[in-house]
Structures are given as structure tokens and as C-alpha cells.
Amino acid sequence: MAREKSSKDNAQALFHSLRSAYAATPVNLKIIDLYVGFAVFTALIQVVYMATVGSFPFNSFLSGVLSCVGTAVLAVCLRIQVNKEFKDLPPERAFADFVLCNLVLHLVIMNFLG
Amino acid sequence: MATVTNTPVSDLLKSFKLKTKQQELLIRVSILCLVYILAFIIRLFSVLRYESMIHEFDPYFNYRTTLYLTQNGFYDFWNWFDYESWYPLGRIIGGTLYPGLMVTAVLIYRILHFLRFAVHIREVCVLTAPFFASNTTLVAYFFGKEIWDTGAGLVAAILIAICPGYISRSVAGSYDNEGVAIFALLFTFYLFVKAVNTGSLAWSLASAFGYFYMVSAWGGYVFIINLIPLYVLVLLITGRYSMRLYIAYNCMYVLGMLLAMQIRFVGFQHVQSGEHMAAMGVFFLMQVFYFLDWVKHMLSDTKLFQAFLRITVTCAVAVGTIALGLGMLSGYISPWTGRFYSLLDPTYAKDHIPIIASVSEHQPTAWSSFMFDYHILLFLFPAGLYFCFKRLSDATIFIVMYGLTSMYFAGVMVRLILVATPAVCLISAIAVSATVKNLTVLLRSKNKGVLTGSTKGSSSSKASSKALLDQSQPFQKNGAIALLFGAFYLLSKYATHCTWVTSEAYSSPSIVLAARGAHGNRVIFDDYREAYFWLRQNTPADAKVMSWWDYGYQITAMGNRTVIVDNNTWNNTHIATVGRAMSSYEDEAIEIMRSLDVDYVLVVFGGVTGYSSDDINKFLWMVRIGGGVFPVIKEPDYLVNGEYRVDKGAAPKMLNCLMYKLCYYRFGEMLTEYGKPPGYDRARGVEIGNKDIKLEHLEEAFTTSNWIVRIYKVKPPNNRW
Numbered sequence: 001m002a003r004e005k006s007s008k009d010n011a012q013a014l015f016h017s018l019r020s021a022y023a024a025t026p027v028n029l030k031i032i033d034l035y036v037g038f039a040v041f042t043a044l045i046q047v048v049y050m051a052t053v054g055s056f057p058f059n060s061f062l063s064g065v066l067s068c069v070g071t072a073v074l075a076v077c078l079r080i081q082v083n084k085e086f087k088d089l090p091p092e093r094a095f096a097d098f099v100l101c102n103l104v105l106h107l108v109i110m111n112f113l114g
Numbered sequence: 115m116a117t118v119t120n121t122p123v124s125d126l127l128k129s130f131k132l133k134t135k136q137q138e139l140l141i142r143v144s145i146l147c148l149v150y151i152l153a154f155i156i157r158l159f160s161v162l163r164y165e166s167m168i169h170e171f172d173p174y175f176n177y178r179t180t181l182y183l184t185q186n187g188f189y190d191f192w193n194w195f196d197y198e199s200w201y202p203l204g205r206i207i208g209g210t211l212y213p214g215l216m217v218t219a220v221l222i223y224r225i226l227h228f229l230r231f232a233v234h235i236r237e238v239c240v241l242t243a244p245f246f247a248s249n250t251t252l253v254a255y256f257f258g259k260e261i262w263d264t265g266a267g268l269v270a271a272i273l274i275a276i277c278p279g280y281i282s283r284s285v286a287g288s289y290d291n292e293g294v295a296i297f298a299l300l301f302t303f304y305l306f307v308k309a310v311n312t313g314s315l316a317w318s319l320a321s322a323f324g325y326f327y328m329v330s331a332w333g334g335y336v337f338i339i340n341l342i343p344l345y346v347l348v349l350l351i352t353g354r355y356s357m358r359l360y361i362a363y364n365c366m367y368v369l370g371m372l373l374a375m376q377i378r379f380v381g382f383q384h385v386q387s388g389e390h391m392a393a394m395g396v397f398f399l400m401q402v403f404y405f406l407d408w409v410k411h412m413l414s415d416t417k418l419f420q421a422f423l424r425i426t427v428t429c430a431v432a433v434g435t436i437a438l439g440l441g442m443l444s445g446y447i448s449p450w451t452g453r454f455y456s457l458l459d460p461t462y463a464k465d466h467i468p469i470i471a472s473v474s475e476h477q478p479t480a481w482s483s484f485m486f487d488y489h490i491l492l493f494l495f496p497a498g499l500y501f502c503f504k505r506l507s508d509a510t511i512f513i514v515m516y517g518l519t520s521m522y523f524a525g526v527m528v529r530l531i532l533v534a535t536p537a538v539c540l541i542s543a544i545a546v547s548a549t550v551k552n553l554t555v556l557l558r559s560k561n562k563g564v565l566t567g568s569t570k571g572s573s574s575s576k577a578s579s580k581a582l583l584d585q586s587q588p589f590q591k592n593g594a595i596a597l598l599f600g601a602f603y604l605l606s607k608y609a610t611h612c613t614w615v616t617s618e619a620y621s622s623p624s625i626v627l628a629a630r631g632a633h634g635n636r637v638i639f640d641d642y643r644e645a646y647f648w649l650r651q652n653t654p655a656d657a658k659v660m661s662w663w664d665y666g667y668q669i670t671a672m673g674n675r676t677v678i679v680d681n682n683t684w685n686n687t688h689i690a691t692v693g694r695a696m697s698s699y700e701d702e703a704i705e706i707m708r709s710l711d712v713d714y715v716l717v718v719f720g721g722v723t724g725y726s727s728d729d730i731n732k733f734l735w736m737v738r739i740g741g742g743v744f745p746v747i748k749e750p751d752y753l754v755n756g757e758y759r760v761d762k763g764a765a766p767k768m769l770n771c772l773m774y775k776l777c778y779y780r781f782g783e784m785l786t787e788y789g790k791p792p793g794y795d796r797a798r799g800v801e802i803g804n805k806d807i808k809l810e811h812l813e814e815a816f817t818t819s820n821w822i823v824r825i826y827k828v829k830p831p832n833n834r835w
Contacts, residue, residue: 014418021412058382062375070368076404077315077361089314097315101365104319108372 032079036072043068063112070105074098145268146255150248153275157244157285159621166240169623171664171681173289174671177239180216184235198676199666201658201710209378214331215294243284243293250297251275257304261509262544265551270543276612279487279535282620292532295332300536302328302338306366307509313358318365326373329380336389336454337533343396345515354508360404367397388449402430460526468742469683472735475529487531489611490604491542498541501548517541550601556594639723645823648816649673653714661716662729663689678710693740696773697747703772704811707828715826719777722786722821724796733773734758761800769804776826779807779814
């Protein structure tokens with residue numbers, strides 16, 4: 001029982017320290033995190049819809065889900081490159097790469113939607 | 115007294131005197147230009163000896179589709195349903211081919227026409243492979259520069275320009291997917307390694323496009339989509355996880371997968387086939403790694419993090435295993451297909467899929483093939499591996515993994531020596547470059563050590579130790595010179611070997627045969643084309659031709675007639691039906707042929723010329739494939755004591771089957787060799803058993819001048835009266 005209590009304490013302490021550490025991140029990174037969360041949420045909605053209605057035009061389903069996953073992944077890459085640790089890459093170059101990759105992603109998605 | 119005369123010439127030369135860096139750049143660029151031209155020229159032997167024509171079997175299909183693309187445009191090509199092959203079934207060509215090669219050739223063709231070079235598409239097709247081989251040398255240079263340094267890059271370019279393993283499938287005239295695919299493979303790998311080294315999204319995007327080109331060009335893209343996740347896994351295990359790796363792999367995977375699914379032949383395999391699941395698994399693993407890294411970065415307490423780590427890892431592993439298990443059990447994720455499963459279990463194809471086992475390129479590799487195709491690279495490869503391990507980095511780990519995995523597969527199947535060639539060339543280049551560099555440093559350092567030792571008495575300890583070193587081994591410089599001469603000798607032997615191999619072994623068009631006559635003059639057998647053009651000019655336009663599947667592509671491309679089966683081998687039962695017809699008695703075979711609406715039967719016979727790749731030698735495979743689907747055909751019926759014979763002691767079923775009758779019809783009266791009885795089969799070396807052959811339902815339509823191709827017409831049924 002002591003172990004249970006300590007693990008519960010552990011979980012709470014973990015949660016609190018994570019929360020406080022996250023509050024300290026800069027605002028632009030938080031915006032990117034929000035964007036990533038939105039993309040993943042949209043992907044989940046699409047999967048739930050597919051589970052209820054069926055996956056008939058499978059290419060459309062795949063293109064929808066993969067566009068969400070793709071933008072999430074690209075936003076995470078942007079977040080990595082904009083972060084202070086990635087010193088040698090100017091943030092303008094990182095954003096330009098991000099825009100280019102998104103452009104290619106969405107062009108392919110539009111071709112794949114069918 | 116000699117003075118320096120200031121003539122205008124010496125002034126001019128002085129103005130050209132370049133600094134060392136510029137000299138080095140000039141040397142590098144000129145070497146690359148020469149290597150580019152060399153890679154192109156060495157592949158032109160068959161064009162110079164015979165003519166500019168397409169070789170082998172598969173390239174004829176590629177040529178036919180390219181022709182269709184130039185005449186009808188991309189939309190019709192992408193939606194093409196071909197009714198001229200696989201007779202009653204037809205073939206959806208648009209959805210079952212890899213369009214990269216054809217689109218590339220037509221693009222080059224249109225660019226040349228735009229520049230007002232009015233070349234025929236056949237010339238472009240013939241020279242596509244050498245052109246891309248030259249481009250591969252450039253990519254090899256940049257790749258070598260990325261892994262090691264510019265010296266290694268140059269040596270890699272030179273080695274791959276003339277390596278016989280690559281030349282075998284990229285001579286002029288070999289218009290096949292591999293010619294373009296090896297360029298795409300190396301290009302994709304180079305871009306990915308560059309992306310991992312720099313961590314830039316732009317390079318990852320480029321590698322995704324490289325992967326797309328590879329998927330459009332060849333079915334061997336499965337190697338890339340499995341090697342790269344394996345490489346990422348190895349990096350994760352060796353503790354080399356970094357943000358650059360995350361960016362490179364994720365961007366390449368998502369964009370590459372989306373682009374690859376645009377090719378109809380690949381379809382949804384990236385999410386449904388077992389062969390592609392490794393990439394997806396590593397993708398999710400990377401997300402877990404990133405998440406853990408992020409949490410670790412934010413938490414300051416390590417004990418708390420350990421607990422969190424344990425929970426997350428167990429959850430992730432559990433979820434992953436359950437998902438994979440559910441997918442495989444429910445059949446949603448298809449298991450590995452026979453073609454690739456036989457790479458992991460080489461005995462699988464022989465027992466279960468005779469068609470895959472019958473292809474000669476799919477046999478395991480003999481040591482002689484390795485030596486033939488690689489020469490000195492075979493022992494430079496382990497030396498290069500040693501150097502790579504000495505200086506481990508993300509890039510060298512990749513090339514080591516590529517080399518080892520591709521060498522394993524090259525050992526399983528002869529055809530895959532081609533895939534291993536770039537890795538072997540790169541690793542050997544590292545060995546050569548590092549060795550030569552060390553030797554030349556030795557050559558130079560002695561002079562430097564002596565100079566600094568003599569001019570400055572108390573020089574740095576390094577120089578004095580070098581001088582000491584030189585004093586203790588006085589023959590070091592001589593040894594270095596001797597070793598350099600040895601290296602030069604070996605490399606020149608390599609060049610000689612490669613040229614000889616290309617000239618003798620890999621430059622034959624296969625459709626035109628050459629031999630030496632009695633007086634040493636060259637005799638050309640052009641029987642194949644003779645037969646196909648006879649078909650084209652003397653048969654009705656809707657005639658259907660039955661032959662073994664090897665010749666299908668050539669018959670449709672050159673003879674322009676409908677065939678029953680061809681090299682695509684997508685329908686095993688159809689091929690087995692043809693095999694059954696060829697191995698049955700004439701009365702049973704005519705039923706099958708009438709049911710398939712066959713008008714002509716084509717067989718290849720080498721008894722008069724001694725040509726050994728004819729249908730009689732392939733006959734047992736027809737029996738096996740036919741017997742695999744129709745149990746009425748049994749292989750032991752055609753053998754005598756397990757031995758395959760065509761002479762008097764052959765099995766009675768063998769002596770009376772359709773293939774035997776068609777090949778040896780009227781052969782019993784033929785005198786083939788001086789001093790031998792009539793009906794002596796020069797390819798098998800025996801006198802045939804059944805000389806008095808009568809055909810009831812077929813009649814002979816055409817036999818070529820050297821009896822290599824024989825065409826028979828199926829007689830219509832008799833009138834009933």
C-alpha cells in the first residue's frame with residue numbers, strides 16, 4: 001500500500017512538474033504545439049468517421065488522414081528547427097522549408113483525393 | 115649565362131598559373147568529366163559491333179510502351195488496357211507497370227526534339243541506360259564526398275563507372291528498369307544521408323522526391339523502404355538519436371509514402387503490405403523517442419523521469435504489438451509476397467512457386483560470379499569496412515549497413531549483384547582513398563621532417579618524432595613507393611578486367627547470335643528477327659500466337675501479333691495451360707489450342723546450330739509449371755531413370771509430346787555435322803529418337819534459315835461429311 005501511495009504521489013509530482021515546465025516554454029512554440037494538437041485531433045475525427053461509415057474511397061480516407069499527420073509532423077520539425085538549440089539555421093530558412101514541404105504535401109494530397 | 119627571357123608565351127603561361135585550390139578544382143572537374151564520358155563509352159560495344167537495337171526480352175515491352183506513350187500521350191498511356199497479350203484476358207498495362215523508365219525516355223526524346231535533333235525514339239531508348247550510368251558516377255562522387263572526402267568520391271566515381279556488376283544491366287540496348295533504377299537508388303540514399311547530416315527539411319523533401327522516382331522506376335524500391343528504417347533503428351540502438359534524424363526520417367517517410375502511392379501499381383501497399391510495415395513501425399517509434407526526449411528535457415528530476423520512461427515504453431510496446439498482431443491475424447496486413455519471401459528463405463520458391471524458381475537470374479550466386487563482377491573490389495570491400503568502423507559517423511554507419519545487407523541479398527540471387535554494386539564501389543573507394551592518402555602522407559612527411567629538423571634546431575616535438583621515426587625505419591619511403599606502385603598495378607588490372615568482361619560477356623544483344631565460322635569468320639544468326647518479321651508480314655492481323663512466355667514481349671513488339679502468355683507472368687494458370695498444351699500428346703493439345711483460339715505456334719529450336727537456350731532445354735520447366743496446376747502432367751513421365759533424354763532411350767511420352775514433335779519435325783533427314791548420322795541434335799549431342807514425325811492438326815508455316823525459330827499453323831477442323 002505504501003508503494004501504491006508513492007506511485008500516486010509520483011504521478012502527481014510528475015504531472016505538476018510537467019505542467020510547470022511547459023508553462024515556461026516561449027509563446028511561439030506553444031502556438032506550434034497548438035497547431036500540432038489541432039492536426040492530430042482532426043486526424044482522430046476522420047478515423048472515427050471512417051470507423052462508423054466505412055472506408056470506401058480508401059484513397060480519400062488515406063489522403064485526409066495523411067494530410068493531418070503530415071502537417072503535424074512538419075510542424076513538429078519546424079518547432080525543432082526554430083528552437084534555440086538549433087543555432088546554425090536561421091528561423092526564416094526553417095519557415096521557408098516548412099512552407100515548401102507543406103505546399104508539396106498539399107499538392108500530392110489534392111492529386112490523391114480522387 | 116642563362117636568363118629568363120620574357121617572351122609573350124611565358125607571360126601567357128604565367129598568367130594561367132593557378133593557386134593550389136584552383137588547381138585542385140581543375141583536376142577534380144576534369145577527372146569527373148573524363149569519368150562521365152568513360153562510363154558512357156564503355157557501354158557502347160554492342161552498338162558498334164551489331165547495330166543500335168534493343169536487347170533481350172523485357173526491354174521489348176518497355177520499348178513498346180514507350181512507343182505507345184510517344185504516339186498517344188500520357189493520359190491514354192496511364193489508362194491503357196492491352197488486348198494484344200494474354201489473349202482472352204488482356205492486361206491492364208497502365209496499372210501494372212512502373213512508368214519511370216518510359217516517362218524518362220519520352221522526356222529526353224521531347225527535349226531533343228525541342229532542340230531540333232530529330233532522333234527516333236528507339237535511339238533514345240537504346241542510349242538511356244548508358245546516359246544514366248554516367249549520371250550515377252556523378253552521384254557516387256557526391257556520395258563519397260559526403261561519407262568520407264573528395265578523394266574517396268573520385269575513386270568511387272571511377273570504380274562504379276566501369277564495374278561489371280553495373281554494366282551487365284546497363285549496356286546500350288538494355289532498356290530495362292534497372293538502368294534508371296540504380297541511379298534513383300543511389301540518388302535517394304545520397305539525399306537521405308545528406309538530410310541526416312544537415313537536418314534540413316529541404317534535403318528531406320529532395321530525398322522524398324528521389325524515393326518517388328525510385329518507386330516509379332523499379333519494384334526493388336522495397337529495398338529502400340526497408341533499409342532506411344533498419345538504419346534508423348540501428349542509429350537509435352547505438353544511441354545516435356538526434357533531432358536531425360527525426361526531421362530527416364519523418365519528412366521523408368510521410369512525403370515519400372504519399373508520393374509513392376500515386377503510382378497505380380504500388381497502390382495502397384505502403385499501409386497494407388507486410389513488406390512496408392517496418393517503415394511504419396519505425397515511424398511510430400520515432401514519435402515515442404521524440405516524446406520521451408521532450409519530456410526528459412522539460413523534467414529536472416531524473417527519478418521521476420525513469421518511472422515515466424518505464425510506463426511509456428511498456429505502453430508503446432504493448433500497443434504496437436497488439437496493433438501489428440491484429441493486422442496480421444485479420445489478414446488486413448498481407449504477408450510478404452513470394453518474390454521477396456524467397457530472398458529470406460531461398461528454398462521457398464523451388465517448392466512452392468516454380469515460375470520464380472525457373473528464372474535463371476533468380477538462382478543463388480556462385481563465387482565465380484562474384485569474382486567476375488567485382489574483381490579487386492571483392493577484397494577491398496572488407497578493407498573499406500575496417501576504415502568505416504575506424505571513423506564511425508551517421509554516414510559511415512549507413513554505408514556499412516547498405517553494404518552488408520546488399521551483399522547478403524547478392525549472395526542469395528544473382529540478379530541482386532546489381533543492387534550491391536554501388537555499396538561495394540563506395541566502400542572499396544574508401545579503402546583505396548584512405549590507403550593512398552596514408553602512403554602519400556608518408557612520402558611527403560619525410561621531406562618535411564628532414565627540412566624542419568635541419569633548419570630549426572629545436573623544432574616542435576612532432577617534427578622531431580617524425581624525424582626519429584624516419585630514422586628508425588629507413589625504407590619507409592621506399593616501402594610507400596612500392597605499395598603505391600602495387601596499388602596502381604591492381605587498379606590498372608581492374609580496368610583491363612572490366613573492359614574485357616564488358617566486351618566478351620555483357621555486350622551481346624541476345625536476340626542476334628554470333629559465332630565463329632569454320633574459317634574464323636564471324637557468322638551472325640538473325641533468326642529471331644527473321645521469324646518475327648515473317649509473322650508481321652505473312653499472318654492475318656488478328657492472328658494469335660502461342661509460344662512459351664519468354665518470347666511474348668518480343669512477339670508483340672516486333673511481330674505485332676496477339677500472344678497467349680508473355681514475360682509479365684502475372685497469371686500462373688494461363689502459363690500452366692500453355693505448358694500443359696506443349697507437354698501433351700497432339701490430340702489433347704489441339705483441344706487446348708482450339709479453346710484458346712490459337713492460330714500459330716512458335717517454338718525455338720537449337721539442334722542445328724548448337725544453341726543451348728532453346729525450348730527443348732526449357733521443356734522440363736514447362737512440365738513442372740504445367741504440372742503445378744494440372745496434376746495430369748507428371749514430371750517422371752518425361753524422364754528415364756531421373757534422366758532427361760531425347761534420343762532412342764527417351765520416355766515414350768517425351769518422344770510423342772507436342773513440343774518434341776514441333777521441334778524435331780523433318781529434323782530426322784537433316785545432316786547437321788560432318789561424320790554424324792542425320793538427325794543429330796547438336797545442342798544435346800545425341801541422335802534424336804523419333805525421326806519419323808507426322809503432324810495431324812498442325813502444319814509447318816515457317817522455319818528460319820538456321821532452324822532456330824519454327825512457326826506452325828493450326829489447321830482448322832475437318833469438314834464433317
